[in-house]
Amino acid sequence: MAFYVVQFLTGLASAASLFLVASGLSIIFGVTRIVNFAHGAFYMIGAYIAFTLTERFSGAFGFWGGVLAAALAVALIGVLVEMVLLRRIYHAPELFQLLGTFGLTLMVEDLVVLIWGPDDLVGRRAPGFKGAVDFFGQNIPSYDLFLIALGPVVLGILWLLFQRTRWGVLVRAATQDRDMVAALGVNQKWLFTSVFAVGVFLAALGGALQIPRDAVHHAMDLRIIVEVFVVVVIGGLGSIVGAFVAAVLVSELNAFGILIFPKISIILVFLVMAVVLIVRPWGLFGKPEAAARKTPGLTVNPWRPLTSNERLASLAAFVVAAMLPLFAGNYALTVGSEIAIFVIFAVSLHFLMSVGGLASFGHAAYFGLGAYGVAFLAKMAGLPMIVCLLLGPLLGCMGAAIFGFFAVQLSGVYFAMLTLAFAQIVWSIAFQWVSVTGGDNGILGVWPASWAASPSHFYWLALGVAALVTIALRIAVFSPFGYALRATRDSLLRSEAVGIDAKRVQWTAFVIAGTTAGIGGALFAYLKGSVFPDNLGISLSVDALVMVLLGGVETVSGAVIGAIVYKALNIWLVSQTDLSKLVLGGFIVLIVVVFPKGIVGMLEMLAQRRRKSSPPGSSLLAKPIESAE
């Protein structure tokens, strides 16, 4: 019995940091409407700076002062980030903000290794809390007891701050209607900056307080951000009490999950989150939100099928690509195959995201499922390659059918978070179910049949499938189904009013996108000869998002260009520099701030401007629409 009590207390102690970080994220979201992906990065920097400061200065004052100073220093960094980056993207669609802050996270991961090195750092124990308390023969670290007390204290302080100060009243008012707050003479800019600073301070404090419990390392940002997403989604975005309750819930699930269901401990939390979202889509303590700004459809620039000249040009580009084996070496052909596979992956996400208006943050799940599908069929059933390629993507299709059914019940940020959570579930299964998936070691030896074994043959196969998939999805965009899907994207209510079964259409789109991604994954398994959990990881999902954005969200086939440019750049960067994440992150931030329309979108804009300056064209429609009431 005492053992379970101790386990419960350990869970409560972990909840403290989680609550600090999650409440910061929630506060920032409430006012600025930005889901700050970089929140985990601030948590990590807080831990690193606190490590350095507490090592440098001795004594109790050195420790506690160092922790506080670290949180303040990171808050200052946050202010800088807000003023330089976020102020430029407050009015951008939410997807860009998620991506921009994700780019920041990538940069921080490399910077941290650059400054503090790649090794785990073990910090000082907290002065005055070095021992343990005996509880019926079980030991509880006294620092854990301190953390358990800290959580409610911070909750109380935040409550006072929001209920009893003018700043708190302004923040609560701005959470509801920021334009009206400005119309009453409040400078929104500084309100936003201060809110961001407070949120980042809480994240950094959470990180700094972890150093006596855990080693500081350069991957702690992603681990906490996924947990924090889960916490705020369960608790309700924007609710501090919700963040507290959910942090305790999640921490206890983690603490007891390991004891009771060791096999599925990782996915237990995500299962709870999925259930909460389905029953109460806005979280336990949240409020239903008004529809958020949609990502595509910002400009009235109607899509049209390609003209015959453009068709010829595409055909020519395809022919040129098909002639690559005539003059390129094996390495270039392997790179070419990989790029072709990522074109498939990118167009599949584009179909869901741009045509359907559903930005999935876990699209790699279906790519990876396709890959695992092939690996199971080839290694366990020993089926020939052609059969595997045809049947393997069905695993992606099934995954998309199950998860998609739940995901399309939501939209906007919540959709993004739920798809991310589902992808994490799939990843956890692949990672933990070692007897079937091989766990971290993956499944090796998935080699193509002899007819596709040579690099040039495999390249032609990948290129051909990529072309077919792209054409098929383009046809779908301009089919009646495509029109219905675009109608649900532009106005869910109106599309239902004209008799479209919106959820069904979106679900179908989700399944189509998932299956297509699975086709890409199936080819990828044969290209690499192996399958790993990374094939369904978060970073691959984000790769896909960047490819679509880079090409241009609002174009029909920008994703193709985006995939080619991004993948080529990525492969080249990794071969050139150890700081590929830093460069890549900077690149993502740059796209978000400077080229929000992507490469193809920019080219279209330039072409339109030229057309406008020559004879009077029909470019009148291409003006952006302000958020009119």
Next chain:
Amino acid sequence: MKLTVQDLNSHYGPAHILFDIGFEVGEGEVVALLGRNGAGKSTTFRSIVGLVAQRTGRITFEGKDVSARPTHEIVREGLGYVPEERRIFTDLTVEENLEVGRQPKRPNAPHWNCDKLFTLFPNLGEMKNRPGGRMSGGEQQMLTIARTLMGNPSLVLLDEPSEGLSPKIVEQMVEAILTMKKEGVSIVVSEQNLHFARLISDRAYIIERGRICFGGTMAELDARPDIRDAHLSL
């Protein structure tokens, strides 16, 4: 002049809404902006306080050009704005709503505080701790005006204060506006209701399809029934 608007043009995306709007408000004056639904009254107000992004023209308040300034700076100059939709902060109590509007004293404008506003709107004083979301439409309308007055404005843009209110509340509203005027606040009030406007205004402008098509004293407007009938639905 307290407020001068010249050649104001506003757009929502591709749609041109306001065409060369121009009018003036004198010190301590109450001016009515009359027009039908969709004529451009609200857009005019929103453009003056900088809530419409795409606008051109010149807006001078107390001799200062404010046309290129951000909303909160315009408001801090003493130009208060009461939106038509009321936009009460529903999660905040009456007192907290007033707190959001509070600004420092201004030498050239009457000073308001909670107690003074509770004498102007006695209903509000009885529900200091009630959340804005649980108030009636009339109470919300009083709160939105009181909230703007907390900023000690020397001029207030009042967007359709009588809309959707019962006759009894409208009477209270007339009283309140006349008190504001007596205290020395200049007022521009947009209205569809000519009867209501006549009770409070010194002068009137008529706006139709985004253009000003009449300007004069209330007596001059009464002398032109043709204009009145053509542009105002009575």
